[in-house]
């Protein structure tokens with residue numbers, strides 16, 4: 304897996320699919336790298352803890368349209384927490400991942416959301432809460448309902464998945480990609496409408 308420490312903003316070449324940056328955030332060992340590996344390479348294997356950030360790309364075909372996701376897989380270990388905010392700058396989407404067998408990881412995902420909200424404008428980033436490791440249902444500490452209710456209270460997308468069993472992995476990335484395109488179309492329409500006011504201020508939040 305490629306390990307990178309820089310944060311270049313992606314550019315779309317002419318005629319190529321538009322590029323969106325997606326960051327994976329969450330505690331150590333919740334399965335961020337495994338979800339990315341399953342999605343991009345349809346593989347599941349033992350992976351060493353991420354150092355800094357790992358990087359993947361994948362073109363998502365949505366039928367009438369396609370886009371390229373640049374997936375930034377951040378390190379979840381606490382010692383890397385302070386550098387992680389460097390990676391979500393410029394992000395278009397974020398997956399807040401927790402392990403359904405670890406309540407502490409669910410609380411940590413909520414802290415990540417608070418950090419994201421400090422850096423980014425509300426509604427600017429598509430955020431999905433992801434409860435991973437549904438194959439370990441007998442050890443579950445976070446119910447589906449708890450995840451869903453928290454996501455609804457914060458207006459996040461929500462899905463549970465298993466990187467191990469390949470359960471709902473491509474579905475969750477496709478759902479985020481679909482939402483990115485939907486918002487882009489919506490924003491384009493509101494900018495074309497002569498009577499509409501700008502959708503966002505020129506200078507926003509921490510930018």
Ligand SMILES: Nc1nc2c(ncn2[C@@H]2O[C@H](COP(=O)(O)OP(=O)(O)OP(=O)(O)O)[C@@H](O)[C@H]2O)c(=O)[nH]1
Nearest residue numbers: 331332333334335336337352353379436465466467
């Ligand atoms: N049972 C089960 N184990 C999983 C699943 N996804 C990941 N794992 C395991 O959980 C452990 C951690 O997975 P990683 O993908 O390295 O987790 P991470 O969140 O990227 O960890 P950091 O790099 O430390 O942030 C590994 O042993 C994986 O094999 C899953 O869906 N089910």
